[in-house]
Amino acid sequence: MRIELGDDEQPEIGLIALIDCIFFLLMFFMVATSFKQKETQHKDKAIPITLPRSSATLELADAAPDPLVIRVDRAGQVAIGEDKLSIEALHARLSGEARAHPGRPVRIEGDGNASYQSIVHVLDLCQFEGLTNIAMRARRQ
Template identity: 25%
Template sequence: MPRSRGATEQGDFGDSLIMALGENRFEIDDSDPEPDLSPMIDCVFILLIFFIVTATFVEEDGFQVNRPEDSAAAQANDNQTLVLVVNKDSRVEHDGRTVTLEAIPGIVQSQLQAEEKSPIIIQSDPKSRHGVTMQVQNACLEGGAKPTKITLTDS
């Protein structure tokens, strides 16, 4: 039986449409795709290494304290040596008396008039404030002293 032209075309078209829609030629993955992060991590590590290698480190100027040997204690016993003690309460003492920071330049000047090359030792308790020790040293320099020796005393 001959087919009508309309039926054949509709049948062929319908079959091809069903074949195209019904047949899975490609697998569809419904899960969320996750990007590969390893190239990005590699780049981050390379940049990190680059910045570490090329970084310039700032060297801060510090104050150098040379801890003297036991000979400094022997020098402190001489009458020619001026000894200023900064105790753990950050009070300054000279010859067993508490002195103010303003009085230190005068003490240093009188000591240097008596003995021109008289050594000056600042004995600072480790528990005292560092700023007070530096103020004592600056007061000694104001009094005309050359750089002083700073020793740390054990309490």
């Protein structure tokens, strides 16, 4: 007895899948060998470099002076260094600093919980005395 299977088709080899597989193998070997070459190239070869030298030197007199650090605590108290100052004393100290060192930078370090008004008041005093190079920083205590 004979079973009819339909049209007699010739068996085919899936060339598309075979080409994809060969392409991926080719790419893998290309990448793997290029990594290996780069490692050996860096170990074997070194490029001698002569770096330029500067003929000018930096004078210490031209260096920027240390900033005047004004601390404001959470209660609004102002201090320079270890000296706690009132607003009037701060005004006098800033006036003296502005006359002695006109370009001296000022850094206001305010407590993270200090009132905004206290910081602005110190900032206004600095600007009133002509100290315009001012930096501000919030700190946690």
